[in-house]
Amino acid sequence: MAGVAGRLARNWCRSAVLSPLQVFSFPSLQLHLSGTAMRASQDDFENAMNQVKLLKKDPGNEVKLKLYALYKQATEGPCNMPKPGVFDFINKAKWDAWNALGSLPKETARQNYVDLVSSLSSSSESSSQGKPGADREQQEYENLVVTSEDGITKIMFNRPTRKNAISTQMYQEIMLALKAASKDDSTITVVTGNGDYYSSGNDLANFTDIPPGGVEEKAKQSAIMLRDFVDTFIDFPKPLIAVVNGPAVGISVTTLGLFDAVYASDKATFHTPFSHLGLSPEGCASYTFPKIMGPAKATEMLIFGKKLTAREACAQGLVTEVFPDSTFQKEVWTRLKAYSKLPQNSMRISKQVIRKIEKEKLHAVNAEESSVLQKRWLSDECMNATMNFLSKRSKL
Numbered sequence: 001m002a003g004v005a006g007r008l009a010r011n012w013c014r015s016a017v018l019s020p021l022q023v024f025s026f027p028s029l030q031l032h033l034s035g036t037a038m039r040a041s042q043d044d045f046e047n048a049m050n051q052v053k054l055l056k057k058d059p060g061n062e063v064k065l066k067l068y069a070l071y072k073q074a075t076e077g078p079c080n081m082p083k084p085g086v087f088d089f090i091n092k093a094k095w096d097a098w099n100a101l102g103s104l105p106k107e108t109a110r111q112n113y114v115d116l117v118s119s120l121s122s123s124s125e126s127s128s129q130g131k132p133g134a135d136r137e138q139q140e141y142e143n144l145v146v147t148s149e150d151g152i153t154k155i156m157f158n159r160p161t162r163k164n165a166i167s168t169q170m171y172q173e174i175m176l177a178l179k180a181a182s183k184d185d186s187t188i189t190v191v192t193g194n195g196d197y198y199s200s201g202n203d204l205a206n207f208t209d210i211p212p213g214g215v216e217e218k219a220k221q222s223a224i225m226l227r228d229f230v231d232t233f234i235d236f237p238k239p240l241i242a243v244v245n246g247p248a249v250g251i252s253v254t255t256l257g258l259f260d261a262v263y264a265s266d267k268a269t270f271h272t273p274f275s276h277l278g279l280s281p282e283g284c285a286s287y288t289f290p291k292i293m294g295p296a297k298a299t300e301m302l303i304f305g306k307k308l309t310a311r312e313a314c315a316q317g318l319v320t321e322v323f324p325d326s327t328f329q330k331e332v333w334t335r336l337k338a339y340s341k342l343p344q345n346s347m348r349i350s351k352q353v354i355r356k357i358e359k360e361k362l363h364a365v366n367a368e369e370s371s372v373l374q375k376r377w378l379s380d381e382c383m384n385a386t387m388n389f390l391s392k393r394s395k396l
């Protein structure tokens with residue numbers, strides 16, 4: 001064993017002292033590097049396997065188990081080994097990681113392996129430049145600040161002068177940030193807003209940027225983007241928490257039904273003025289809101305545009321807990337830091353179990369809502385409401 005550990009230590013990180021789990025998870029990784037490779041995307045997969053050997057920084061046991069599991073799934077399919085005994089900690093951890101992938105298709109596992117290695121390669125480059133322990137900004141976004149610390153990736157909307165209205169570019173950035181967070185080594189992901197608003201929802205100026213194909217083409221593109229955007233929330237694999245620091249409007253409210261917990265300041269309000277804008281619900285709210293609060297209360301919000309206070313939204317079940325604004329940040333972050341220390345795989349799997357039964361339904365609802373909105377955007381009601389806002393004749 002000492003020989004194996006020594007070889008691993010030399011291969012991976014010359015100065016690292018390996019824990020028993022590292023010792024065991026590494027040989028498997030090494031062993032599998034020479035295993036059967038897939039036919040499709042073989043180059044990418046093999047490149048990724050080689051990149052693993054070149055990582056400068058030990059990615060930690062959780063990630064190594066993930067790599068192990070994805071490798072096994074990609075090359076052998078669903079876990080086919082007998083479950084190790086309860087005291088065989090290391091093999092049990094490996095078995096659990098592989099088994100947790102369930103019936104994930106081989107192609108998806110291979111892609112996830114490649115994506116994970118690529119995120120490790122880039123984070124190992126950037127972290128070697130960053131200060132250890134600092135609240136590291138991960139990537140440059142124009143409309144977001146994304147940081148990772150204490151096992152928490154925080155995605156903060158950052159257009160405070162526009163009340164964090166979501167521009168076309170910002171939709172894309174949020175999708176990118178969520179996809180990156182789903183693969184990074186954080187335990188939970190938090191979405192919040194910078195400034196006095198959580199978000200004022202869709203940037204109504206999005207509709208003024210008409211492509212050469214005209215308004216029909218714009219509506220079509222917007223429906224595709226909306227569907228992709230909401231799908232990203234539906235598929236997000238780890239606990240996703242909203243820290244609602246102030247008022248939330250439109251799509252920033254509807255998507256809350258897809259979060260795992262919503263903490264709100266008592267200054268926050270929740271407003272979905274779709275009828276006022278000639279629109280209809282999105283973000284799966286046509287399904288999640290009646291489920292969460294009952295059809296009558298959902299109607300008041302989604303059809304009549306009733307604005308809820310944070311306490312009302314909590315009473316309806318949309319918000320998990322409300323905090324006084326004066327202590328909001330302190331109390332919420334203390335709690336989130338404690339939650340982030342819970343076992344990562346267990347939380348992921350629990351989320352998977354809780355959400356699995358609804359996933360297909362949510363994707364279907366999302367497709368339907370996006371297609372209905374594509375037509376709504378071309379209606380006189382919607383065009384007039386948008387023009388009124390943009391020409392400053394009306395406000396919510």
Ligand SMILES: CCCCCC/C=C/C(=O)SCCNC(=O)CCNC(=O)[C@H](O)C(C)(C)COP(=O)(O)OP(=O)(O)OC[C@H]1O[C@@H](n2cnc3c(N)ncnc32)[C@H](O)[C@@H]1OP(=O)(O)O
Binds near residue numbers: 163204206225252
């Ligand atoms: C395209 C693909 C997906 C679409 C999905 C469908 C999504 C639907 C929705 O989200 S519907 C909800 C849309 N949001 C709104 O209708 C909110 C509009 N904004 C307001 O009513 C008000 O700005 C306010 C109540 C949010 C805040 O009012 P106030 O406190 O008085 O601040 P200001 O109005 O002065 O705001 C400052 C500055 O920001 C601009 N701004 C705010 N929100 C938006 C927005 N959603 N879109 C565009 N611009 C916004 C506002 O115009 C001000 O700009 P100015 O300083 O005057 O240039």
